[in-house]
Amino acid sequence: MKIEKTKITSYLNSSISVISREESFFQSPFHSHPELELVYIKESYGKRIVGNSVAPFESGDMVFLGSDIPHVWLNDEIYYQGINKLKAKAIVVYFNKDLFGPAFYELKEAQKINTLFNQGARGLSINGKTNKLIAKKLEKLVKKKNFEIIIGLFEILSILSESTDLTFVNNEAYSPIKNDQAKNDRLSDVFEYVGKNYKEDISLVEIAKIANLTPTSFCRMFKLKAKKPFVEYLNEIRVSNACKLLLETDMGMSEIAYECGYKTASNFNRLFKKLTGTTPKEYKKNAGN
Numbered sequence: 312m313k314i315e316k317t318k319i320t321s322y323l324n325s326s327i328s329v330i331s332r333e334e335s336f337f338q339s340p341f342h343s344h345p346e347l348e349l350v351y352i353k354e355s356y357g358k359r360i361v362g363n364s365v366a367p368f369e370s371g372d373m374v375f376l377g378s379d380i381p382h383v384w385l386n387d388e389i390y391y392q393g394i395n396k397l398k399a400k401a402i403v404v405y406f407n408k409d410l411f412g413p414a415f416y417e418l419k420e421a422q423k424i425n426t427l428f429n430q431g432a433r434g435l436s437i438n439g440k441t442n443k444l445i446a447k448k449l450e451k452l453v454k455k456k457n458f459e460i461i462i463g464l465f466e467i468l469s470i471l472s473e474s475t476d477l478t479f480v481n482n483e484a485y486s487p488i489k490n491d492q493a494k495n496d497r498l499s500d501v502f503e504y505v506g507k508n509y510k511e512d513i514s515l516v517e518i519a520k521i522a523n524l525t526p527t528s529f530c531r532m533f534k535l536k537a538k539k540p541f542v543e544y545l546n547e548i549r550v551s552n553a554c555k556l557l558l559e560t561d562m563g564m565s566e567i568a569y570e571c572g573y574k575t576a577s578n579f580n581r582l583f584k585k586l587t588g589t590t591p592k593e594y595k596k597n598a599g600n
């Protein structure tokens with residue numbers, strides 16, 4: 312699936328755009344743009360692709376996206392059959408990060424907002440009470456004009472920056488670790504090594520040496536810090552890269568399996584389905600609908 316790169320704010324001639332969409336089905340292609348985006352699905356269902364993640368969506372689905380994440384919301388097939396009573400409705404907010412200026416992000420009071428924007432690079436699903444609260448704010452924001460829109464956006468961003476109801480849409484594979492703390496963490500060398508060598512056989516003894524630990528100590532430390540076993544993380548990296556190849560190339564399944572470190576297609580298919588809930592062929596088919 313080809314990614315279309317766009318610039319929303321220049322097209323709409325505004326640094327902030329609040330759009331209420333109502334269509335027979337969502338018609339945007341698989342695309343990316345430098346603007347940050349908040350999407351609230353009011354009505355309809357299907358699958359959404361955000362980065363390397365494919366997941367079902369339904370009414371109430373709400374996602375915050377950072378800059379340049381490829382994404383699309385695909386309605387189920389029934390929406391393309393011209394049934395009049397079915398509608399795809401959403402409220403979408405686009406805004407340019409440069410709107411606030413560099414001095415804003417240097418403010419102590421803006422640190423949590425800055426963190427939110429950085430986390431948005433992996434996509435954030437908004438759940439629970441925060442979801443319901445933001446939904447009400449968005450319904451009001453659609454009706455606001457001029458400077459009231461900026462005030463409303465600030466209020467929403469403030470709520471999101473304080474919320475514990477946010478979960479990442481993409482795993483660690485989608486966004487490389489760039490913060491200063493990671494540079495001093497012995498796991499940063501592990502992440503970097505895996506990112507460059509996931510195509511190869513990586514033994515536990517080999518990766519433990521990268522962290523200057525025994526295999527037993529490495530397994531304990533990795534699970535404590537990464538919240539998952541190393542083998543699971545390695546498979547996530549491989550499957551995530553497989554998703555990218557499935558979306559952006561016409562490579563065959565066996566070739567993709569080999570490129571992502573799997574010696575057999577059957578092993579690749581089994582682990583792919585375990586992590587994504589679908590087979591590689593189904594993933595590619597759903598993405599291309």
